[in-house]
Amino acid sequence: MAFVVGPRQVGKTTLGRALLEIRRSKDLYRNWDDPVWRSAFTHEPFAFVDQYRMHKPGERPLVVLDEIHRYPRWKRFLKGLWDTRKDRIDVFVTGSGRLDVYQRGGDSLLGRYHQYRMHPLSVRELLDPNSPSQKYDLDDTLKRLASLGGRPEPAVREAFESLHRFGGFPEPFLDQNERRLRLWHRERKDLLLREDLRDLSRIQLISHVEQLVELLDSRCGGVLSFNSLREDLQVALDSVRLWVSYLERLYYLYLLRPFAGRMARTLRREPKVFLWDWSAVSQPGARLENLIASHLLKWCQFTQDWGYPRLDLHYLRDKEGREVDFLVSREGKPWLLIEVKASKTNPGAPIHYFASRLGVRHKFLVVGDLIEAGTAGDVRVLDASAFLAALPV
DSSP states (O other): EEEEESSTTTSSHHHHHHHHHHTTTTGGGTTTTTTTHOOOOHTTTTTHHHHHSSSSSSSOOOOEEEEGSSSOOOOHHHHHHHHHHHTTTTTEOOOOOGGGGSSSSSOOOOOOEEEEEEEOOOOHHHTTOOOSSSSSSSHHHHHHHTTTTTOOOOHHHHHHHHHHOOOOHHHHHHHOHHHHHHHHHHHHHHHHIIIIHHHHOOSSHHHHHHHHHHHHHHHSSOOHHHHHHHHHTTSSHHHHHHHHHHHHHHTTEOOOOOOOOOOOTTTTOEEEEESGGGGOOSSSSHHHHHHHHHHHHHHHHHHTTTTOEEEEEEEEETTTEEEEEEEEEEETTTEEEEESSSSSSOOOOHHHHHHHEEEEEOEEESSSSSSSSSETTTEEEEEHHHHHSSOOO
């Protein structure tokens, strides 16, 4: 079975329906929100599979189950479905971001599924929907980044600017309309806070979480101080930590942890906060950093979900205030250092400091709007659009 998790409205259901068309089994789509199916499910939960007739003998149909995690005993149902009918069907399970929250505890599905995380649209995906290639290799990506030169192609720049302005969620991106984007932001936030969060946590003080969301939106790209949030909200520190963890599980935000390794005097606990929907970040510089972070996270999680050498995304900061925006580790070892600037083309001293301490050879300065790629010392200076287009996903 394949479990596909990710933010609301990122395209999981659309993907499932597209796969059903390819597998010629669109009659095997079921959504837990459908009251007719829920009623039939109560009496004969596997009947819709057993009654299905294949178009041709030997075909292996696909079953898509949407929002099935709303069923209290959903894991027991999936375990029974797979254990008794796995020789006849493939199963695709999707829903809101809560799906991976409810994998813990209860009936074990170990060995019966693979989980994949679905991200918003990216520059590379818009330019090459078939990426990554079957011959994807980490070192090839590094060579491509190191060899970038000249000005980015107009199509590359256009894709980047559209994503920067409208975000990577399909509906507002395809609309390309500022007014509808604002409406979409409001409706998505209301849905997440007043339905998903209440279902997950039973939190009654939703107004406090709404205030927390407003505070977090203005702190994207910065080191997150839970104590500062506690003071602003006038609540207990444990409550703030719990609410942030719920928002992270529901794919509203994600946290980047600092990479400490064996270096002394580096931050080891305080995370940086970013939003899955970077178009909701109002400050241009913070939005650019959030956009880059989301693309890098997509690359790292792709390598994890598909079994390639593991990449992880971190940031670096020490107690003297030296900071590098992003560090990509490869199999736990520092590999790439990436600094993001809106327009400046001179890398700061921290990237050289941390590179020498960690033994990192590959250093990049990614600039929001760059006339032409080049080199500043031993740091590659790249236009943000070209940098993102060179990533594999």
